[in-house]
Amino acid sequence: MNGKIALRTLSVVAGTAALLLGLADILVWIGGSGPFEIGFMQIAGDDFFRWAWGGAVVACGGLLLIAGGLRGAGLEGRARALLGAVLVSLIAGCDIFGMICTSIPAGEESEAFFNSVAGFIGGFAPPYTPAVLLLPFMLAIAFFLLREEAT
Amino acid sequence: MRLLDRFFSCHCSGGTAPDAGCDHEGTLLLIGNPNVGKSALFNRLTGGSATVSNYPGTTVDVTRGSLIADHQVWEVIDVPGAYSLEPRDAAEEVATRIVAEHPDAVAVAVLDATRIERGLYLLLQVLEGGMRTVVAVNMIDAARAKGVLVDTAALQQLLGVPVVSTAATTGEGIRDLVGILHKAQVANLATVRDRLAGKTPQTRVNLPGCAGCGRCG
């Protein structure tokens, strides 16, 4: 029982974080005043699709996580929380895929086609988008939810 | 508009003369209790083409539309929700009259999967009337949520009319429903009672849309 309550609390907390960060994405895009950075996190806020649309998805994922956590240990709650985690992970996944796509080629200045291994890894250095920072928590929540289902 | 009419003659607009490959099949009556999702089902079948009008002499609304599928046209009438065809109020009165006025129509009996008994009562009255019937066990998604399972194959074999499960809100089963309209059957209640008592051997065919009436041999 304790584990279930811990999971639901995590869901609500992570959901709130996602909701706030998603809204932040949208606000930075609306403001248009360039990248917003705190520590490891960076919100570029330049591209409509990533920040307005994608930010809205992250915010909705947050809402689903909160709703799922509050709904209780039943099937409906778990499904909502899982869906919320999936939505945020989807955005994070797309961000990571984007990082991969920009790190594979060598870049305009260099003669070579492929980036060096060091250069490739360097492409993944911080700062990260909020969704990517939330990703570990999302994966943890999804993992525990699925494990609960299996038992 | 005339010029455009000739340019874009729609083969299947219900009013004009049928063109090659387009047949006016007949009338469908959606019959069922109130709140079984009949309107949702009606919308799924007819889309935006519905017209609402008062049944003459009453304040009861009757919604009509057309269903066009595979180049066949059905007129669809959403019969007002009724619990019984022995009318006790205005809506049931209108429902009874519409049923009486369309003896050749195909009755689509819409049941709520989570409250089947009430719907079965009305269904039996429809079958007694001798109309060709198909059964749509609707709100199958809500039933699943409550852990209720409706064995449509068993129902079909018992009644001798096609039975499909549908969820009008999500669109599940709608295509199947349209597919079996042609196989609507007139039921024989004496045979139904025999089958319940275990007397007549039930056909073992379990194909969707097969009424299990044994007539196809």
Add this chain to the structure above:
Amino acid sequence: MTSLSMDERWSLADAIAGRAVRTGVYTRSLADALGDLTISPLTGIPVAFAVLYAFWSIFSSFAGDLATDGFMVKLFDAHWLPWLQSVWPDPQSILYFLFVGDPAADNCFEAFGVLTSGLFVSIGVVLPAVFIFYLTMTVLEDSGYLPRLAVLADTLLHRIGLHGYAVVPMILGLGCNVPAITATRILETDKQRFMMMTLIAIFIPCGAQLGIMLAVIPESVGLVIFTLLFGFALFGFFFSRLLPGENPEILIDVPPYRRPTIENVSRKLRIRTMGFLREAVPFVLLGVLLVNILYLTGTIDRLSSALAPIFVVWFGVPPETVGPLVAAFLRKDLAVAQLSTIPMTAYQMFASVILVSIYFPCVATFVMLLQEGWKFLGGAILALMTVVFLYGGLIHLAGMLLGVA
């Protein structure tokens, strides 16, 4: 026809129910709950947003960042072009101009020869775009999500007189308009089919166009797509009111969710990509050739000066856009590429891209429409002319009001 008493009926009903209904047998699983969440409007819409976002993000990351900017540009500009320029004899000859392009050009875009721009556009930009588009679309299709998206879209599209399943040809059109036109055969009435075909041919940009737009005007792509979709909705609404005919419901088959299999996906992907290549490459090469010939013979200049008043006054774009507009008949991506070489303001670029997109279907789509029936084609062209003038003028008006035109 037996007639029962009330009691007899009730006991019969109960007996039947007893045989047919079982409670507590079916336990709902997490998968079922998730599936229902994707359909119900409140939770389903965020899911649809997320899916569409992923669709777009993967497309632009793979096609834009990885394939084109990452490799193709380098391959073509740093290797192919210099090699071709060194190998082809007589830089001043007509053949050189036609096939290799401007001798002073240092990238394949601006060179505008059949073998330089032609190959670069079709293989360097369009091929990766089409590939990744078809990959994501096939996965989406095989997973069973597409019909559910259609169900969700149903209420929205009803407002403009279309049905949810119309979203399928629309999405297909984003890859290439040609199969999308064929896909409209799932619609029942002539009016619906005509509406969809025309709206797709006019307002839905194809993957090739999207790829080029990403490469050339990345910052305006969102706005272009939005304007096109808005036009789709706007004119769709009017068409559905003005055109006679019925608009019956489309019955959607909603299959259970499935895991897409690698064999199926790769098979469909291979067929679609190869088909696209077979049609795209020859037309692009032909297009460059023809446009170059027209330039050489001075036809473009004459057309330019003749149509200049309309272009400048009504549409607000420079008269040089006539050249690309001619090319747009052959292939839209080529036209956008040409547009980028003409100096103009950001607004003019935006307006000309829109014009290129809506003004005439590319020849492949043209042939498709012809196949569906010359009546459809005629009607489509009529509709097209009307839309171009009305919408083009409207955009110019909006631009003037906003002070950017």
